[in-house]
Amino acid sequence: MSQKNERRDKNVHDILVVVGIDFGTSYSGFAYCHTASANQEVCTNTEWSGYHGRFKTNTVLQYDDDFEKVTEWGKLAFAKKVERKNMDKDEPKSVGLFKLYLGSFGKLDDDLKPKIPVDYKKAIADYLREMGKLIKTKISEHWPDVNFYENVLLIISVPADYSKKELAIMRECSLEAELIRKENIEYLQFTTEPEAAAIYCMKKCLNEHSLASTGTTFMIVDCGGGTVDLTTRKLVGEDQLSEVTERIGDYCGSSFIDEAFLKHLGSI
Template identity: 25%
Template sequence: MPSLLVAAIDFGTTFSGYAFSLLHEYKKDPLKISTTTWTAGSRNLVSLKTSTCVLFDPTEKFHSFGYEAEERYSNLALEDKHLDWYYFRRFKMMLYNKMDLTRKTLIEDDKGKKMEAIKVFSTAIGYLKDQMLINCKKQMTGIEESDIMWVLTVPAIWDDKSKQFMREAAEMVGICRDKLLIALEPEAASLYCRHLPIHKDSDSSSFGAFKSGEKYMVVDAGDITVHEVKDNGSLKELHKANGGDWGGTKVDTLFTSLLADIVGKDVMETFSSENKYDFLDLLRDFETKKRIISPELDEKVTFNIPVSLSETFCEKNPGSNIKDVTSKSKHKT
């Protein structure tokens, strides 16, 4: 018997979120999917997913997740009270090809403090699960967890050990094994695209879903999949889903590397360590600006450099200022 509701948790490298589909709505429209919006406390950043960050207090008790964790940790850093807290940010890809992965594997937080990875991952999954249930019960009264089929997405490049790790993390927060499906991210995206009205008929101006025999490719930064629609409407895999560690965090890493190349690696290390609030705010500003970039954008993208970064540079380079070094940088256009 089909589940009354299918709930999916997208545990992303940079952002995470959830969505759910009710059976009676799915039968009418497969694209009828419920989500939620998350709002950051600063930068007015609104999105369908929240930042993949988990914050634990000094006793290793869970405090918050997502934008809320970012805000709390940033505020603690302003008062220099963050040192005993555990802040994990963008930690998902530590599972990528980690051959010695076990339930006892430790993961380092923002300051190098260690905690069991299974606890960090399961806490994040548990938070998203609870938020989904709260949102769902607002729309459908009387829903029980036994009525729900859970889907947890993972990258196609992960090995079986990493996938099993995620399954066990989900089971730790009450998701039953027989009610949990581990799905590859690019395959989930392909199944969604299968129903999108993006195909234009040659003999008309109408749009419809892909027809039998047609092939299509879905490219999602780090993951690629190629499918063909079969006569019965199912999909045939033409190439095994694959990809690489090419997600948004690579862009963020290159951005901080660019800044380090301009002001000096030692300056960036000191700035990011001693001015945590400003550093996190700078990264959030970068995330906001990334969302407005498009092929049609033909103008400069401006960032406000924190005063603390300029002060750190001056401390490390007496007699010089950040404006002069920026104007002389090889990256200047």
């Protein structure tokens, strides 16, 4: 066995907590699970700064006057965005929809990308940093002896069309956000959003409806803030899925619907 494989095996045995992060165009959230728990119960975070009870919070940031320091994030930042809509245009504004700059290289016209006053990489890193602070707090509250950088595996869901370049940017932003200590560390991994949704359906939805039998075919319709993706999967064995049709998707998510609706109202 090579030294690299030995290190990988050691890292796997060191994992005590797995954290799934859904970094979305409009909303984001996370869930976590201790690998040694009796039934490996997944805890979905519902406690956010300023409010409780929702699985996700807004993917929005509020900066100071120099757009250097984050003053609010999530729903509180979105609320301030609404408050500022009738204020002086020179006032600092909330920054959102910055995820659209990733995955859209050559696929999305520039006029459809949001005009933001900061580099999109900075915005992504700043948002992941704020979420990371909350993740670290939750893990520390539940398991004080868990070392975040040595015992926690982070899995971030990403759109299916992300290239190696875009995944590298996500790693770069995660490092800047202090989610990891080294860019190539194996404690950060990615899964595609359709794959994550398919596994969830296989593990939960099919069982709930007594459909978890070999040959069952189901369609995943992922209507997000940036993209809408459709994929069809078949259960071919215990915990095994095959792709029946090639995934299809486009940039026609809710943020574009909102923008088109506002333009339509403005034209009336």
